[in-house]
Amino acid sequence: MTELDEVKKENQQLHEQNVQVHNMTQEKEILKIEHDKVKNTNQELQKEKKILTEQIQTMEKTWNEQNVSRAQWSVDEYCPKENKRKCSPCQKGWLLSQSSCYSFNNAEPPNQKTWEEAREICRGKISDLTVVGDEEEKKFVKDKSWVNKNITGYWIGLRAEGGKWRWIDGSDLTNQAWIQQQPAVDGQCVTSLRNREWRSESCDENNAWLCEKKALSV
Known part of the structure; x- marks a missing residue:
């Protein structure tokens, strides 16, 4: 056992x-x-x-x-x-179109700015007021320039200098039809707005504004 x-x-x-x-x-x-x-x-x-x-x-x-x-x-x-x-090619809050990023600053009174003030704000964002190069870009800018009762236009980078419409990059406006033959009187700048063509206004008026910068390659 x-x-x-x-x-x-x-x-x-x-x-x-x-x-x-x-x-x-x-x-x-x-x-x-x-x-x-x-x-x-x-x-x-x-x-x-x-x-x-x-x-x-x-x-x-x-x-x-x-x-x-x-x-x-x-x-x-x-x-x-x-x-x-x-x-993304554009930072948050910016819209991509072709090779650029856009910021539509739809400010309402009393936060709207003169043309020069708006440009300084764009520069602070490492950008500038938009320069339109072709019909496709023009349509994009116009379609995105939203309308409401307190916004009568968005500043773009076009103003009168020496009797000519000139972009902030130094180039002249080649398609005068875009401004409907409005005379280039010094002290006048241009706004865009949906459902109407570009309009010449005193650069000292207050408006919303549109910034543009180069899109990143990602």
Whole structure:
């Protein structure tokens, strides 16, 4: 009986050891699965980091070409955290059209500005009053120049200089039909508004305004 008891005891110990080995094997498999998941997650994060780094480098290159320091812009404005750091050509609040970003500042009285004041605000945003280059851009600007009873126009970067309509980049207005042959009298600037053509107004009037900047390559 003693020998039988010893055999039973050994069998019980062997069984317990087998159970422990089985449990350890299961734990090992679980750990391997978890390790693989962590590894895959890390690889995805590395890919996202690489893409984001490349996008930021491209953005920095664009800003450097425009002589703008990094301190003047925020990555969060172009690559918002809530959008999983997916970068956009325009910062939040700006609209993309062709290769430019636009900010329609639909200010109402008493927050509207003169032409010069509006331009200074645009410059503070590393932009300038918009310069329209073709019919497609003109239509975009007009369609987005929203109308309400307190807004009679949006300043754009066109004003009279020396008897000519001239853009802020120094070029002359080539399509006079855009201003309906209104005479270029010094001290006059131009506004855009949906459902009407451009209008000449005193640059000292207060209006809403439209800023434009180059879109980033992302």
